[in-house]
Amino acid sequence: MITAERKPMEEIIACVEPYQRILLIGCNECVTVCAAGGRKEVGMLSSALQMAFMQAGKTLEIKELTLERQCDPEYIEELVPYIDHADAVLSMACGCGVQEIARRFKDKHVYPAVNTKFMGASERQGMWAERCQGCGDCVLGITGGICPIARCSKRLLNGPCGGSGNGKCEISPDVDCAWQLIWDRMKA
Numbered sequence: 001m002i003t004a005e006r007k008p009m010e011e012i013i014a015c016v017e018p019y020q021r022i023l024l025i026g027c028n029e030c031v032t033v034c035a036a037g038g039r040k041e042v043g044m045l046s047s048a049l050q051m052a053f054m055q056a057g058k059t060l061e062i063k064e065l066t067l068e069r070q071c072d073p074e075y076i077e078e079l080v081p082y083i084d085h086a087d088a089v090l091s092m093a094c095g096c097g098v099q100e101i102a103r104r105f106k107d108k109h110v111y112p113a114v115n116t117k118f119m120g121a122s123e124r125q126g127m128w129a130e131r132c133q134g135c136g137d138c139v140l141g142i143t144g145g146i147c148p149i150a151r152c153s154k155r156l157l158n159g160p161c162g163g164s165g166n167g168k169c170e171i172s173p174d175v176d177c178a179w180q181l182i183w184d185r186m187k188a
Contacts, residue, residue: 001121002030002094003128004114006045013052015111017092020059023086024049024113025101026066032094034128036114037092039066045092045113070097076104081156113114118150128132144185151178 006012015150016022024046026181047061053060063082067075068131070093079101082090091098098173102110119132130164133150140147154169160179163170167180 001033001119003034003120003130004031004094005034005117006036006041006114007112008093009048009052012051012090012111012113016045016049016060016088019087019109021061021063021085023063023065023082024062025070025079025089025091027070027091027094027097028066028068029071029093031093031114031115033122035126037094042066042092045090062140067093070094071100073100073104076100079105121169126184142181146178146182146185148178148182151176151181153178 024042026032026037026039026042026151028038031041035041042064046064049060049062063086065079066081067078069075070091079089083105087106088111089101089105090111091111092113093100093101094114095112096116098110098112117128118130119134120128120130123129130150132147135149136163139149148157151177153169154161156179160177161170164177164180167177169175169177
């Protein structure tokens with residue numbers, strides 16, 4: 001799953017400050033699950049933007065929508081009735097969704113409201129761990145299902161560096177050595 005987190009408010013405000021009418025769009029897929037860009041987060045960001053603009057003595061008209069998926073052209077078409085009324089678009093989807101909206105509506109400024117982090121898996125509620133970087137040359141079949149590109153701090157593909165100790169990465173004692181995990185998995 002693609003994980004993301006909301007950009008700092010100052011950065012979002014700077015993007016939409018020149019505009020009077022924005023279309024704020026959430027996504028019901030990955031960013032909903034990681035609580036960064038779903039319907040609930042669209043409502044919260046809309047309220048926060050309204051308050052920030054009111055405090056600055058400005059007005060901002062916001063139309064809130066949440067699409068099933070922003071990375072799929074067929075769902076992007078749902079924006080057609082609303083796009084002409086907006087001066088700019090603020091997307092709460094991952095980078096794929098932002099790019100798909102920008103590709104479809106070339107005459108609109110499209111801004112991301114979240115930072116796409118990585119493709120990961122849920123370790124527990126609200127805690128995500130990076131598992132894939134989408135490198136395009138998957139080696140999971142020969143590494144026991146553990147990705148050295150995403151999990152090794154040095155992105156080594158030929159085995160462990162010399163600095164790991166007791167199964168931990170030299171970068172941080174809190175991080176498991178990916179190559180130790182691979183070795184242990186392959187031995188089992």
